[in-house]
Amino acid sequence: MVNEKTYIMLKPDAVKRRLIGEIVSRIEKKGYQITQAKLMTLDKKVIAEHYAHLLHKPFYPNLEAYMTSGPVFGMVVEGENVIAGMRQLMGPTNVYEALPGTIRGDYANNTTENIIHGSDCKEAATIEIKRFFG
Ligand SMILES: Nc1ncnc2c1ncn2[C@@H]1O[C@H](COP(=O)(O)OP(=O)(O)OP(=O)(O)O)[C@@H](O)[C@H]1O
Numbered sequence: 785m786v787n788e789k790t791y792i793m794l795k796p797d798a799v800k801r802r803l804i805g806e807i808v809s810r811i812e813k814k815g816y817q818i819t820q821a822k823l824m825t826l827d828k829k830v831i832a833e834h835y836a837h838l839l840h841k842p843f844y845p846n847l848e849a850y851m852t853s854g855p856v857f858g859m860v861v862e863g864e865n866v867i868a869g870m871r872q873l874m875g876p877t878n879v880y881e882a883l884p885g886t887i888r889g890d891y892a893n894n895t896t897e898n899i900i901h902g903s904d905c906k907e908a909a910t911i912e913i914k915r916f917f918g
Pocket residue numbers: 835838843847876877895896897898900901902903904
């Protein structure tokens with residue numbers, strides 16, 4: 785029973801499609817607590833840091849254009865085993881594998897524009913919370 789923190793980011797398509805309220809509500813209904821939140825417009829530099837492991841991928845230019853196309857809604861979310869729990873709630877990165885009932889399965893139909901990001905481990909959560917909330 786470890787209380788953890790994770791960094792969750794609703795990507796530009798979620799904000800544009802007015803899905804913030806609905807997704808925040810799903811996170812709260814699961815029993816997690818949102819302890820910090822803000823809308824931000826990200827620049828190419830912070831996207832390159834956040835997705836450093838993907839810089840060499842052929843889809844990176846599309847990912848960069850998408851992530852800088854409008855504001856994102858970043859959150860610190862806390863709860864028991866929240867890192868794995870949020871990954872489960874989000875569904876897999878590949879939206880064709882994301883089942884209905886997951887956030888990506890319910891709202892996304894494209895693997896780049898996949899609505900939501902969540903830290904994948906404790907180390908990443910610490911780095912990402914620092915990156916986006918200081
Ligand atoms: N094969 C792909 N084709 C197009 N876009 C992709 C592909 N793989 C990943 N992406 C985009 O890059 C993002 C980061 O990919 P990563 O492999 O880090 O997955 P993730 O950890 O599930 O995603 P995120 O870091 O956004 O939570 C994905 O969320 C998606 O927007």
